[in-house]
Each structure stands twice: as structure tokens, then as C-alpha cells.
Amino acid sequence: MAMQPPSSTSSSGLSNNFSYDVFISFRGTDTRHGFTGNLYKALCDKGIRTFIDDKELQRGDEITSSLHKKIEDSRISVIVFSENYATSSFCLDELVHITHCSKEKGRLVLPVFYGVEPSHLRHLNNNSYGEALAKHEERFQNNKENMERLQKWKIALNQAANLSGYHYSPSEYPQLTSIFFPLYISFL
Template sequence: MASISLSSFTYGWKYDVFLSFRGQDIRHGFIGYLYKALSGRGIHTFIDDEELQRGEHIMPSLVKAITETRIAIPVFSKNYAFSSFCLDELVNILSLVKEKGRLVLPVFYDVDPSDVRHQRGSY
């Protein structure tokens, strides 16, 4: 079966997908597999580099990547809400949803979606 790249549908975007996730929770497991699956289908995916997190000027780079991406996939894990970087990314993603109609495909990894919605537990 031939793979179809989202790039053909999102002409003009630098990235097809932006992955927002809490690294310590799922970087070397779920996110790695998701990134590989998306990239393997020709979907140009932004994933932050572990080295990027050590810099002081990370947010301008992430905001730029978010604005240049058609689809955002926030992966809500148990510790996602404990990261100010993740929450800042989410604010920027939701801002673009409202202002420009960007697509968001949330993934709930080992978290009950109602806990996120009603801000219970770690949310």
C-alpha cells in the first residue's frame, strides 16, 4: 500500500505535525514509536531534541515550530501538566486553533481524558 504524505495537503507548512509531550514520561517509548511511524509515512514531524531543552531560549524556537505546523498532537501523560514548557506549548497550540483553525489531535497516554477535562489528579 502506498503511503500518502500530509505535505501534499498542507502545502506551505514547514511541518505537518508538531508533537507536544513530557519527555521524562514517554520520550524513549511511545513518542519514539509515534515519531518513527509518522516519519515512515512521509509525514514531516517536529519533535524537540533533548539538547534543545537545556537551552534558555527554547520557547521562541518551539513557538516558531508550532506556528509553522498544520497539526498539533499533544500527548497528555501523567506528568504533562507539571511541565511549564508543555503548558506553554499547549497555550500556543490552542491560540492557533482559535485564531487560524489549526488541527489538534490529542492523545491520552495512561491518563483518563475526563481528568484532563475536569483538571483532576495531576491536572
């Protein structure tokens, strides 16, 4: 998705129109102390203002309005899709808001497929994403509002799967420069 050029920039070339340059969405139990933590550090080391939620959220917690605002106030959202991302209703609600901001506000979304393939997000059969969504569906069965929420999750997953992104295996140490260099260049 095309981004609008910033109307003003700081001396480093980064936009002053946003509170953050990058918002990182991730499943903490999968990647917080490895891939995502290293990505966050690498981005910050390059002077890229990056938001990462540093609180461990309990299962069932809902996305807060303050976190919605962080997404809205970020120029780019990086979504780290990992094995257990879809087990978190919080992550999925976050994803829905990210895709909404992409569509309605022109925000750039950059998916990172960490140990999963885009097809896992599209085709919810016999993979961790399908299993997680089936459990959510079972839990939501008698609640129309939550069933609508589940449909929004599926649509957002499909949309994200169709975006160009980066693919990494947990067994390999990714070259983080392949992610943060294009992000940094986009701010110049």
C-alpha cells in the same frame, strides 16, 4: 476544528504551505523513548514531516520563540497527554500556544490521552494534573503574571479535554496506525 484546504501540495499530497505537517507536544520523561518516539518514527516513515523537540528541557525552562514558530508552521499539533505532562510549565506553555493557533489560525489539534483520561484535564481534583497545577500555583502565589499564566493553562487543558482524541494505556502497545493513518489521509 475544520482545516482550510492547502493551496498547493507536493507529489506525496502533503501541504507545501507549512514547514511541518505535524508538531508533537509531549512530556519527554514520560513518553520520549516509548510511545512518542515510536509515533514520531511511524509518521516520518509514512512521509509525514514531523517536528519533535529532541532536547531535554530543564524544569522551569520557558518556551522559546523558535518553538512558537515551529507550532505556527505546523499544520496539525498532536498533544500526548501523559501522567506528568502538567508538571512541566514548558509543556503547558506549549499547549497554550497550540490552542491559540487552533483558535486564531484554524490549526487542527489532535489529543492523545496516554494513561490519563480527558476528565483528568477538566476536573483537577485528586489526580496528577490537579496535583501538578496545585504545585505550580503554590510556586506562583506572589506573582500576578504567573497566576494569569496558570489560568491560561487551566483553560487550555479544558479546551483540549473537550476535543476528540485517542486513548491509550501504557500497558498496551497502541496501534499507531490508528493515529497516523487519519493524519496521512487528511493530507491527501
